[in-house]
Amino acid sequence: MAPKAKPKNLPNPAEAALLEGWQRLKKHPLFAPLAASVYLCNSKGNNNICPPNGYVVATAGGTLYCHPTRRAETQTWTYVLAHALLHLGFGHLKAVSHEREWNAACCAFVTRFLKDLKLGQPPEYACGQFELPATNEEALYRIFCEQGIAADLSGLGTAGGNHCDFQGIASAPLGYCGQYSSKTYEELLGEGLMDAVTSAVNVAGGLEPYLGASEKLHTAAQQARSWFISSYPLLGAMAAAFNIIEDAAICQRLNISVAAVDSEAKEIYFNPQAKLNEAQARFVIAHELLHVGLQHESRLQGRDPYLWNVACDYVINGWLVEMGIGEFPALGGLHDSSLKGQSAESVYLLICKNLRQYRKLATLRGIDSCDMIRRDCGDYSYSSRGTELDEFYRRCLAQGLSYHRQMARGLLPAGLIEEIEGLSQPPIPWDVELAQWFDLFFAPLQKRRTFARPSRRQASCPDIPRPRHVPEETLLDGRTFAVLLDTSGSMDRKVLAKALGAIASYSISRDVPRVRLIFCDATTYDEGYVAAESIAQRLRVRGRGGTILQPGIDLIERLEDFPKKGPILIITDGFCDNLIVKREHAYLLPQGRYLPFKARGPVFRIS
Known part of the structure; x- marks a missing residue:
């Protein structure tokens, strides 16, 4: 009897527990910024540097090498992965003369931190009680160099045995997501710490059922949106009407580097990997809302979409810099002080005369891309729904300008006020414009008074002349x-x-x-x-x-x-x-x- 064939594509229980533990860390507000900035590797082969009896090893390049076949509970994987991330966040990856002693000192303090945090389930070797004879890693490192590593503080790392559970020197910015951010691991851990504190306050106030339950409450984009709603009446109504979408997968599919706006869906897309702070998020949200409110998409009128987008960006960014809203983003921001006071139409004509200079500029969406997302749905801008949305956005901006003036929230650029007030005026109907053009060729006729008999007469007195x-x-x-x-x-x-x-x-x-x-x-x-x-x-x-x-x-x-x-x-x-x-x-x-x-x-x- 032939042996039964082994079923294929069976789930790997070791990998399943590892990935589940990793997902828990990505949802934890303290570790989420760090987890989003490193790469998890559990593949087999010579590239995996994790020792045979270890769990995970962290490198300065932003990679966590995990044991590909080791089985452990989800809680244990959560603990050891958090241990590795804390090495990066605490800045432990630096050059020292005695690596083994430095690794033991760092692991001791990370272990105590995780015990106080009560996150996950530590392995058996890290479950014991111990006392630290120093207040920081540097002092404990000097003690270990002079007196040797204490027995109860040895082997607390995640690499197993006498192996070091972190390698390399993290003296440069992030390696894995360096194209999006220049923040260090310490700065990312600081962001996570602030998010964790905010989430804890929300839990105490009843806004969240548990720590990290709602990521939307404490992101920079959401905080910037809340600021517009509560503190900036010009754009508050429009900010309340739009949802903030922060999904890296969606942004990757739509090729969004920083941000983009969809006026039909009432959504502003933020790429979380752009790592904007709250001040930069305010600038970007105001930028996208003005695109929609000033109807730049419907004012395209047959122009090149990308060049028109660039022209509108120059005008909007000039206003925002003049108004002092937020902080100018490092990526995708277009600003030229020499274009101050010009309209988008005049800037577009200037760009068309210098195509080589303006062809490959980057908008907030990316190079050669428009951050105003246009849907392939026919003449949407002139459909009933498109007309209703345009009227809604005009009304929001006009009322916002009125509230802004009433509350004396500061001066606004004259060009912005002129455009908002111009949108509030009803456009001239097409038949009236056509009649005005015909009037250039057909002047009103001068009529004369005559007693000539009309073609239609009264039957009672046909012989009486009647003037007309x-x-x-x-x-x-x-x-x-x-x-x-x-x-x-x-x-x-x-x-x-x-x-x-x-x-x-x-x-x-x-x-x-x-x-x-x-x-x-x-x-x-x-x-x-x-x-x-x-x-x-x-x-x-x-x-x-x-x-x-x-x-x-x-x-x-x-x-x-x-x-x-x-x-x-x-x-x-x-x-x-x-x-x-x-x-x-x-x-x-x-x-x-x-x-x-x-x-x-x-x-x-x-x-």
Whole structure:
């Protein structure tokens, strides 16, 4: 009988207990900053320097080498891993003449600290009672060098036997996460100590059920957000509306180096590995909130997203530095004092003229990345939800400015006040802008009083002349314009109806008797001169095929019965080739659509 095959992929009980103990340390407020900054290695091979009878060895490079097959309880792994982290946090990794004596002195003080902390379950060799004949590691080290290591203080390390449980000299910044932070292990332990004290106070106050239960209460980003809500009325309402997401996995997936904002989801993403302090977090939160409140995403208007983001960053950061909010971050901060007083649009034009200088700058999200996260959801900015959010953000910023002034919270840059007040003003409707453009070509007609018989008379007294005001017939000559209507399959019927309705109402109100109407898809359809009243009624639209508009423009320019100075209105959705128009013209596009070329005439958008 053949032997049974061993089942594959069985869980390793030794590794399971190790990882569970490590997760407990990562959730403990005292050890979380250190645990997030080192690398845990329990692989087999020559690279693992942990002795056969040891548990874990710490190195100055930020790696904890654990025994790959040793079995122990989760509580024991929690204890020995905390022991190794404390060696790093207490600054024990330094050059000495007697390494064995120094290691024994350090292990004695770490063991006493963990006993007082009552964290985990120590191994059997560390369960005994002992007294320390010195007040610090240096003094105990000198005693050991002179008198030898005491028997009850020997073998308290995690490497087993006479092996040292830490190696190397930690004289440089962190090795494992040095690309994010230059903090030393001692500074990280100090942060953990402050977090642990804060968590203990929260437990005593009933805010947390146990130590480290809520990480969100004491992170730098959350504390900065709370400061805006309680102490800074300009951005307090917006800060209350946004959630802070501090997840390294999400930031890695979204390629976020420091921070980014999602205006639709109302979330600000912070990379915890950026290690920002509270002052820097205040600056970053204010930066992202101003991006949203000033509607930089919807003001993109066909510009290059990255260059527009860089231009907005220069303007916002200049304001924040002038206002003294927080501390300027070391990574992703763009500031140039020579750009003070300029708008984002003017800075964008300057950047476009010097692309080599501004191409590879780093925003808060990273190099060549936008910290305003744009979702691929169509014309979201012009949807009902997008409009509601824009109005909500405008209202928050406007009310915040009012409260800021009432509470006399300090002066604000004039450019910031101007932009906030400008957003509070309702935009001019597109049909009003279109009518203003038409008024440049069609001045109001001067009417004269006449007794000429009207075409419609009263039956009771048809012979009585009745005066009325009529326009001069000579002034009506040449009072017309051309409409080139894109009737391809991509054009929305509602957009066509809105555009034709606006043209009809304007023509009737401005005494334009007829309009030259041309439909264009892949073929040109000349409808001739159409009365304004007919456009307002049911009109049969021809086309709904491809999109070739240039032949229609050429047809209008060749017409002998069309005025040489007559304007041309081109209604399209932007899915067309480059157009060459020699006469006065304008474009009418749906909101959120753009022309694939630089327009020489004005562009109006149907909302």
